[in-house]
Amino acid sequence: MEAAMIDVLIYLVVLVIVVALVWWLLDQLPLPEPIGRIVRIVLIVVVVLIVIGVLLQFTGHGNLLRLR
DSSP, X not given: OXXXXXXXXXXXXXXXXXXXXXXXXXXXXOOOHHHHHHHHHHHHHHHHHHXXXXXXXXXXXXXXXXXX
């Protein structure tokens, strides 16, 4: 149980780092307003789905993402 929790924490930390890097990159690129907003919304939706999948996998109720 402890090893699975550590795995989940590592995945979430890596996910946060990647999302922060992508968010920073989007701030650096001059995208037109509707496209920039759409890209950010898609990024947030994908991250939320990944977090839900990881948490469901941790509880044993989901097969969206396989951690191992």
